[in-house]
Amino acid sequence: MTPAVRRCDVVVIGGGSAGLAAALASARTGAATLLVERHGYLGGMGTAALVHSFCGLYLLRTEPGAELANPGIPAQIEERMIEATGIGPRRYGRVDVLPQHPVEFARIADNLCAAEKTLDLSFHSELTGVERDADGWRLSIATRGGIQTTDAATLVDASGDAVVAGFLSIETVMMQANLLQRPAYVFGVCRPRSAEDHDPLLTAGRIVEGVRSGEVPDEALGLVFRASGRPWEMFGTIDLPGPADGGYDPLDPSCLGELERVGRAVATAAVRWLARKDPSWADAYISHWPLRAGVRESRRWRGEATLTGDDLLQSRRFDDETALATWPMEFRENTRGPRLRFPHTDDPCGIPAGCLKPAGMDRLFVAGRCISTDHDAQASIRVMGTCFATGEAAGTMAAAASGGSA
Amino acid sequence: MSSSKKDSPSAIELIDWLNGEGLLELDWDFPEDGDLFAAGLDSMAVMQVVVAVEDEYGVELVPEDLSKEQLATPEALAALIRSKRQ
Ligand SMILES: Cc1cc2nc3c(=O)[nH]c(=O)nc-3n(C[C@H](O)[C@H](O)[C@H](O)COP(=O)(O)OP(=O)(O)OC[C@H]3O[C@@H](n4cnc5c(N)ncnc54)[C@H](O)[C@@H]3O)c2cc1C
Numbered sequence: 001m002t003p004a005v006r007r008c009d010v011v012v013i014g015g016g017s018a019g020l021a022a023a024l025a026s027a028r029t030g031a032a033t034l035l036v037e038r039h040g041y042l043g044g045m046g047t048a049a050l051v052h053s054f055c056g057l058y059l060l061r062t063e064p065g066a067e068l069a070n071p072g073i074p075a076q077i078e079e080r081m082i083e084a085t086g087i088g089p090r091r092y093g094r095v096d097v098l099p100q101h102p103v104e105f106a107r108i109a110d111n112l113c114a115a116e117k118t119l120d121l122s123f124h125s126e127l128t129g130v131e132r133d134a135d136g137w138r139l140s141i142a143t144r145g146g147i148q149t150t151d152a153a154t155l156v157d158a159s160g161d162a163v164v165a166g167f168l169s170i171e172t173v174m175m176q177a178n179l180l181q182r183p184a185y186v187f188g189v190c191r192p193r194s195a196e197d198h199d200p201l202l203t204a205g206r207i208v209e210g211v212r213s214g215e216v217p218d219e220a221l222g223l224v225f226r227a228s229g230r231p232w233e234m235f236g237t238i239d240l241p242g243p244a245d246g247g248y249d250p251l252d253p254s255c256l257g258e259l260e261r262v263g264r265a266v267a268t269a270a271v272r273w274l275a276r277k278d279p280s281w282a283d284a285y286i287s288h289w290p291l292r293a294g295v296r297e298s299r300r301w302r303g304e305a306t307l308t309g310d311d312l313l314q315s316r317r318f319d320d321e322t323a324l325a326t327w328p329m330e331f332r333e334n335t336r337g338p339r340l341r342f343p344h345t346d347d348p349c350g351i352p353a354g355c356l357k358p359a360g361m362d363r364l365f366v367a368g369r370c371i372s373t374d375h376d377a378q379a380s381i382r383v384m385g386t387c388f389a390t391g392e393a394a395g396t397m398a399a400a401a402s403g404g405s406a
Numbered sequence: 407m408s409s410s411k412k413d414s415p416s417a418i419e420l421i422d423w424l425n426g427e428g429l430l431e432l433d434w435d436f437p438e439d440g441d442l443f444a445a446g447l448d449s450m451a452v453m454q455v456v457v458a459v460e461d462e463y464g465v466e467l468v469p470e471d472l473s474k475e476q477l478a479t480p481e482a483l484a485a486l487i488r489s490k491r492q
Contacts, residue, residue: 093444201472202469202470202472203449204449204450205453205456205468205470207453208456208457221453221454221457222450223450224449224450225449334428336428336429336451336454337446337448337450337451337454338446339431
């Protein structure tokens with residue numbers, strides 16, 4: 001007996017910030033939409049890797065006050081997050097950042113999706129194969145129950161790692177290992193003190209002391225703590241250099257697994273040291289690990305257009321632009337903290353539709369951190385505020401291209 | 407103190423050194439009393455600076471040295487390094 005093949009107008013691969021927005025936008029046009037996510041919640045890096053602020057939601061500004069860059073889904077998520085956490089945007093120089101909580105993000109994503117009648121979610125489902133046919137795409141999706149076959153008129157790759165290009169054996173772009181943005185390991189900490197009772201400089205000095213003593217590994221020099229906004233809770237973020245041989249490969253499971261084991265070992269040593277040496281850290285403990293290490297940059301699509309770092313510096317605008325990028329290019333090619341490159345003026349840069357359309361392919365769109373850009377431009381457009389916007393644009397285009405046949 | 411270590415830096419030398427080591431990106435005309443925190447000195451950069459100061463100037467900064475005031479400007483940081491060498 002051959003199992004029934006499911007048919008959809010639009011299938012979105014990956015439910016991170018880009019895939020969530022793509023699926024919502026597609027479903028809101030009435031297209032029969034399926035969102036395929038291999039984890040048990042949506043949010044991608046913003047939940048599974050515990051990345052805890054939304055950047056790129058707002059325009060660059062010298063004047064006080066945050067102003068949204070992209071209306072629509074980015075604004076709807078912003079509003080719900082502020083309502084959930086009670087925390088508004090924070091100003092640092094010319095940028096505004098919205099602290100976000102991964103627990104709230106997953107729940108907000110559930111609620112937004114539940115409101116869409118033409119949207120189906122398939123969790124614990126991993127795309128493992130793609131074939132082109134006359135009517136669109138035939139997808140193989142691995143689930144606990146076995147491989148399921150699904151047909152889609154159009155497809156959105158919001159996997160973060162351009163997995164669809166990998167399955168189709170299409171030429172993609174990935175920087176050489178030493179030039180990739182460094183990965184990080186983010187973990188939750190319970191520190192039974194008020195957030196005000198934390199001096200980040202003193203903590204930094206204590207960590208150096210621990211490294212000097214030999215009890216804390218060197219990688220702890222890439223560790224920072226931030227209050228989560230909830231009583232007693234902090235997030236620790238360790239920027240990791242990757243394997244000592246320089247062979248960092250974000251697509252290699254053994255490399256990712258090693259990062260995760262190193263992340264846990266470094267975090268454990270650092271928090272134990274602080275708890276022992278610093279009264280303001282007494283009784284602190286690691287409360288949770290992330291589901292996965294955080295990857296900032298991996299494989300990208302080659303699109304009909306490619307956004308460049310120069311476009312961002314010049315705040316270039318395009319006739320067919322679909323979203324605005326506002327975050328300064330944030331480079332983290334080493335573990336010495338971010339290096340920011342701002343555009344010449346505070347004006348935003350357009351993201352052309354061609355960056356969301358793989359070159360020479362129809363019925364296929366891409367959103368999020370793996371759209372078609374160079375390395376420099378990716379350092380801006382990878383942030384979640386911009387991923388919501390490219391996701392919304394890709395979902396809308398995919399629904400229009402599907403013809404609503406299902 | 408090992409003789410290979412550099413003399414205490416002036417504020418201007420410190421600005422050049424912070425730039426040269428890639429610890430911070432300061433404009434060529436960054437003032438001696440300019441705000442290092444506004445220029446990107448966060449707690450992660452502070453750890454890198456402490457390690458690099460030890461290598462370069464042979465001075466071991468301890469947690470209690472790392473107050474906002476003592477790190478606020480190139481002048482203040484140069485004075486801190488000088489005071490620790492005496
Ligand atoms: C340490 C770190 C700090 C960061 N800091 C910030 C910050 O402060 N602010 C900010 O805005 N951004 C930040 N970013 C960047 C941002 O988090 C990511 O670039 C963004 O989340 C990417 O969104 P995405 O939807 O494109 O991809 P992802 O979030 O990676 O989501 C991809 C989703 O696809 C799923 N998936 C992949 N392959 C398959 C498959 N074959 N089948 C089914 N599902 C699949 C994954 O499980 C995942 O849920 C940071 C990133 C890191 C790593």
